Amino acid sequence: MISSRRITLKTFPEGLPEDSDFEIVDVELAAPNKDQLLIQVTHLSIDAFIRTTLGSGGLHTQADIGDPVTALGVGKVIASGTNDFQEGDWVAGPTLAQSHALMPAAAFQKIHPGNESPSKFLGVFGMTTGLTAYAGMARLGQVQQGDTVVVSAAAGAVGSMACQIAKHLGGTVIGIAGGPQKTQYLLEDVGCDKAIDYKGEDVAAQLDTLAPNGINVFFDNVGGDILDHVLNRIAPGARVVLCGAISQYDDLSDVTGPSQYLKIAERNAQMLGFTVDHYAAEFPEFVAQLQTWSEAGLHLSEHIESGIEKFPHALRTMFNGGHMGKLLVEL
Numbered sequence: 456m457i458s459s460r461r462i463t464l465k466t467f468p469e470g471l472p473e474d475s476d477f478e479i480v481d482v483e484l485a486a487p488n489k490d491q492l493l494i495q496v497t498h499l500s501i502d503a504f505i506r507t508t509l510g511s512g513g514l515h516t517q518a519d520i521g522d523p524v525t526a527l528g529v530g531k532v533i534a535s536g537t538n539d540f541q542e543g544d545w546v547a548g549p550t551l552a553q554s555h556a557l558m559p560a561a562a563f564q565k566i567h568p569g570n571e572s573p574s575k576f577l578g579v580f581g582m583t584t585g586l587t588a589y590a591g592m593a594r595l596g597q598v599q600q601g602d603t604v605v606v607s608a609a610a611g612a613v614g615s616m617a618c619q620i621a622k623h624l625g626g627t628v629i630g631i632a633g634g635p636q637k638t639q640y641l642l643e644d645v646g647c648d649k650a651i652d653y654k655g656e657d658v659a660a661q662l663d664t665l666a667p668n669g670i671n672v673f674f675d676n677v678g679g680d681i682l683d684h685v686l687n688r689i690a691p692g693a694r695v696v697l698c699g700a701i702s703q704y705d706d707l708s709d710v711t712g713p714s715q716y717l718k719i720a721e722r723n724a725q726m727l728g729f730t731v732d733h734y735a736a737e738f739p740e741f742v743a744q745l746q747t748w749s750e751a752g753l754h755l756s757e758h759i760e761s762g763i764e765k766f767p768h769a770l771r772t773m774f775n776g777g778h779m780g781k782l783l784v785e786l
């Protein structure tokens with residue numbers, strides 16, 4: 456028997472998730488049955504979608520009280536009920552927020568971290584990070600050489616990757632993030648051409664100055680006012696990519712939509728939404744391209760919280776902007 460420490464839902468959070476909304480529970484896990492894996496989880500990905508599973512009514516599967524909280528993770532197989540996986544294999548998949556996972560093998564894929572941290576398969580090559588940024592920027596945004604590209608929540612995981620992908624595709628990139636430390640990170644680490652601090656600067660005035668000819672591609676992670684400011688300044692034929700709307704996730708039953716959406720019609724533009732798993736068939740191609748760019752400098756810094764007990768704190772950090780790059784819990 457292996458003991459797994461997991462985070463379960465105690466109450467549906469109202470607003471920002473609090474520690475008191477969760478419980479830490481130890482459970483005994485049996486040996487894997489046929490076609491199951493027993494996995495020792497090493498890293499959990501903190502993703503905005505987790506908040507939307509905690510009772511706010513939409514987008515993703517809803518957790519019931521007492522359920523383990525959903526999460527993607529990477530880890531090592533410590534026992535296998537299938538010949539497709541061996542003890543010692545590294546895997547990535549929906550581990551849930553727990554230290555050990557007993558799961559159907561079919562939900563997991565092998566990863567090969569080599570000398571690198573397995574966390575890279577949640578970040579640069581992670582479905583909800585690198586692959587999301589690639590799908591949104593390359594497939595939907597279709598960035599062309601010389602395009603002016605704006606990215607919101609640019610200093611976060613998807614945003615940092617989206618900015619770099621746009622640069623690789625030939626765009627001039629303006630990143631929007633909260634606070635001077637983040638704008639400095641965007642300019643010095645991520646490689647944005649320009650950065651706007653939406654908490655300390657007038658976003659509309661800054662966009663007028665930095666994108667005088669209009670915005671060709673907007674990769675939006677935030678929604679709300681920032682989306683409206685950009686819609687007002689899109690260039691003819693622009694692509695507005697709805698990756699996420701983190702400003703709206705606390706209450707999905709009362710989402711504020713863009714008031715400037717008529718600019719889409721006026722400027723012959725497109726507004727396109729997506730969910731990354733719809734591109735699953737293309738993931739090998741996305742990974743190959745990201746691998747090539749990684750060798751040319753594409754990277755993602757990590758913000759790591761240690762210990763499964765830090766999971767609620769890490770989830771809160773995602774919504775109060777307390778991290779840069781990829782937010783992870785290391786076990």
Ligand SMILES: NC(=O)c1ccc[n+]([C@@H]2O[C@H](COP(=O)([O-])OP(=O)(O)OC[C@H]3O[C@@H](n4cnc5c(N)ncnc54)[C@H](OP(=O)(O)O)[C@@H]3O)[C@@H](O)[C@H]2O)c1
Pocket residue numbers: 501502503504582583584587608609610611612613614631632633634637676677697698699700701702703729730731732773774775776777778780781782
């Ligand atoms: N379409 C898909 O398939 C898909 C897949 C994965 C993720 N996503 C979306 O991608 C977005 C980014 O996810 P991520 O995992 O990379 O998170 P992240 O960007 O690493 O973290 C979220 C960031 O959002 C900003 N933020 C939080 N609340 C905000 C608010 N009210 N107004 C403005 N900014 C706010 C914070 O940065 P500041 O300090 O700059 O405010 C925070 O650091 C999310 O919207 C997520 O839902 C979509």
